[in-house]
Amino acid sequence: MTVLVLGGTAEARALAAQLHEHGAAVVSSLAGRVAQPRLPVGDVRVGGFGGVEGLTAWLREHEVRAIVDATHPFAERIATNAFHAAHAADVPLLRLARPGWQPGAGDxxxxxxxxxxxxxxxxxxxxxxxxxxxxxxxxxxxxxxxxxxxxxxxxxxxxxxxxxxxxxxxxxxxxxxxxxxxxxxxxxxxxxxxxxxxxxxxxxxxxxxxxxxxxxxxRRPPRPSTTETAEVTEAVKWALNR
CATH class of the missing domain: 3.40.50 (Rossmann fold)
Known part of the structure; x- marks a missing residue:
């Protein structure tokens, strides 16, 4: 059974590394928009899935047990596709979202x-x-x-x-x-x-x-409502218990 980690963010790389340390099978999916991305540990795939239908089929074919959406806060298309594909394939989905910036005194x-x-x-x-x-x-x-x-x-x-x-x-x-x-x-x-x-x-x-x-x-674009955390360690626990 496989955990699919979406995104090439620092949080996605940290998540893949920790899941790998726990012996989980991890596939990290990168959009392919950066010529020389920093690669996470474990298996990596680059490029789109072919919309909601393509991602749904991929989840079933690879027996994915959990999806963690750790994409960039502005990667709204893949986030929406992941939400609908997870529902269609009956795979639990977690959003690993870094907190947004907040203005302080003097800003x-x-x-x-x-x-x-x-x-x-x-x-x-x-x-x-x-x-x-x-x-x-x-x-x-x-x-x-x-x-x-x-x-x-x-x-x-x-x-x-x-x-x-x-x-x-x-x-x-x-x-x-x-x-x-x-x-x-x-x-x-x-x-x-x-x-x-x-x-x-x-x-x-x-x-x-x-x-x-x-x-x-x-401002960040709206995302579909799903289970969410800002902590990599919490995402690791969530994925390992699916």
């Missing part, structure tokens, strides 16, 4: 429902934006010709891109001093990010607070 946060709203709000907050929302969805900012963007992502982004931009290829974790130097060195006056949560990229928020910069934060 100048502005919230947007999605990338389109963020693009509409952004011109009122600054002219030189540090865009850290990932390479998916950059088209939302492509028409903002009056702004300059520092676009940071893991792999090279494809068009359309904003007319005035610099692409910085990098992978976290990041440190506050380096983030502060990057922001001041490029003359950044506004930070744009998704509410990804976690510690890998939180340094940019600390640097923005120290420098008094406004931060435009895109």
């Amino acid at each position: 100048r946060w502005h919230w947007a429902a999605d990338l389109a709203e963020a693009a509409a709000v952004l011109p009122g907050l600054g002219t030189r934006a540090f865009l850290t929302s990932g390479r998916q969805g950059l088209a939302a900012f492509a028409g903002l010709d009056a702004l300059w963007f520092l676009i940071r992502c893991v792999d090279p982004p494809g068009p359309p891109l904003p007319r005035h931009h610099e692409v910085l290829l990098a992978r976290g974790p990041y440190e506050v001093p380096a983030e502060r130097d990057l922001i001041t060195g490029r003359g950044i006056d506004v930070l744009v990010t998704k509410d990804s949560g976690g510690t890998m990229t939180v340094a940019k928020l600390t640097a923005a607070r120290e420098l008094g910069l406004p931060v435009l934060v895109v």
Whole structure:
């Protein structure tokens, strides 16, 4: 019997490692959007399942006993497909969700429902934006010709891109001093990010607070309601007892 772990997040890798240590058969599924992902221990598959029907068939074929959705908070399609496929195949599903970021004293946060709203709000907050929302969805900012963007992502982004931009290829974790130097060195006056949560990229928020910069934060998309935890150890216990 197999435990299917969805996602290439740090939490997904930690979960796969701990389940492997307990002798569980684990298959980690990665979306394949990153050219050189950090691979978890155990078996790994890359790419989509073919929608709800394809995932349902895969669950039955591989006799999956439990699914842990540890995908990125903004990976809404696979989360929805997993919810419906788990129901169809009668396989228990747990969402391993890292907590979202919360503003603290001194933060100048502005919230947007999605990338389109963020693009509409952004011109009122600054002219030189540090865009850290990932390479998916950059088209939302492509028409903002009056702004300059520092676009940071893991792999090279494809068009359309904003007319005035610099692409910085990098992978976290990041440190506050380096983030502060990057922001001041490029003359950044506004930070744009998704509410990804976690510690890998939180340094940019600390640097923005120290420098008094406004931060435009895109809210997480809604997810289907299911059993949920924020702790890897709890997810391990849950999966081992299915």
